[in-house]
Amino acid sequence: MTFQSWGSICAPWQEGGFNIKELLSWNKALISKWLWLLIQGRGGVWAAWTEFYVIVDSSIWTVLSKPHFAESWRAILKVRGHLLTIAGSQQGAQAALNSCVLKGEFVVSKPYDMFRKKRRKLGWTKALICPELLPKHKVCVIQATQQVLSTLDKISARGYPMVNWCCLCERAWESHRHLLFRCSYSKNICRLMQSWLDIPGCRTDCSLKNWLYWISAKGGFRSWQKIVVTCSIAGMVYSIWEERNMRIFRGQARSHDLVAKQLQWILQTRLLVSFNSCIQNWLALK
Numbered sequence: 163m164t165f166q167s168w169g170s171i172c173a174p175w176q177e178g179g180f181n182i183k184e185l186l187s188w189n190k191a192l193i194s195k196w197l198w199l200l201i202q203g204r205g206g207v208w209a210a211w212t213e214f215y216v217i218v219d220s221s222i223w224t225v226l227s228k229p230h231f232a233e234s235w236r237a238i239l240k241v242r243g244h245l246l247t248i249a250g251s252q253q254g255a256q257a258a259l260n261s262c263v264l265k266g267e268f269v270v271s272k273p274y275d276m277f278r279k280k281r282r283k284l285g286w287t288k289a290l291i292c293p294e295l296l297p298k299h300k301v302c303v304i305q306a307t308q309q310v311l312s313t314l315d316k317i318s319a320r321g322y323p324m325v326n327w328c329c330l331c332e333r334a335w336e337s338h339r340h341l342l343f344r345c346s347y348s349k350n351i352c353r354l355m356q357s358w359l360d361i362p363g364c365r366t367d368c369s370l371k372n373w374l375y376w377i378s379a380k381g382g383f384r385s386w387q388k389i390v391v392t393c394s395i396a397g398m399v400y401s402i403w404e405e406r407n408m409r410i411f412r413g414q415a416r417s418h419d420l421v422a423k424q425l426q427w428i429l430q431t432r433l434l435v436s437f438n439s440c441i442q443n444w445l446a447l448k
């Protein structure tokens with residue numbers, strides 16, 4: 163999957179997106195709450211007025227939209243039509259609305275899930291549901307897994323003439339696969355991070371997706387180890403991409419030792435705020 167539309171970016175974490183609300187579907191979900199209130203007769207004076215002057219002898223499911231209706235009312239009927247299309251029948255639509263009620267209250271996130279375009283759930287995204295992850299690391303790792311970072315192989319494939327040479331090792335063509343983590347420079351950072359982590363069973367010699375699949379499927383780690391390893395992997399991806407950009411756009415280069423040391427300091431600072439006592443014990447040994 164590649165990020166080809168705003169819809170992909172708005173997808174939840176589990177579907178490889180950035181968990182941003184898609185406003186068109188969210189608006190439909192909010193309007194469907196009005197639909198439910200009307201059906202329940204809980205819309206106050208407005209519902210009573212609508213019942214008397216608009217619906218008259220018809221029902222909310224059969225009343226026709228007319229050009230002279232207020233825009234808000236036409237929007238409700240439009241959402242009703244959408245709901246009928248999704249559910250297939252009036253009974254189905256009614257059941258779908260009822261399924262959005264929790265403890266007597268309408269939960270808008272449920273119809274939002276009905277209206278938005280769903281994508282396949284990805285097996286590796288569970289690893290990224292980690293509050294300790296720095297947002298910029300998380301965004302970068304999602305971009306890397308979706309292969310949407312502007313690596314030189316992608317830019318030259320668009321027809322721009324350039325030397326597609328990895329600026330980190332200067333020994334191979336630059337691509338997602340090479341940078342993460344086949345490049346000798348990246349491998350050195352992985353090696354240093356592995357010895358810093360000092361967590362038994364922690365490997366750094368596989369591809370980024372395999373890493374995330376492994377962590378998502380537990381991979382033999384305990385919960386605190388999972389947090390530390392996920393933060394380190396995401397941090398490595400970000401640091402390697404940052405170093406690559408600094409070399410290309412600013413002409414500045416750091417050694418792999420320095421990049422690893424700076425990343426370790428960032429992770430230590432970040433994890434210090436964690437309430438997990440095992441993480442605090444692990445940090446105390448550093």
Ligand SMILES: [Zn+2]
Pocket residue numbers: 328329330331332333334340341344345346347
């Ligand atoms: Zn390289």
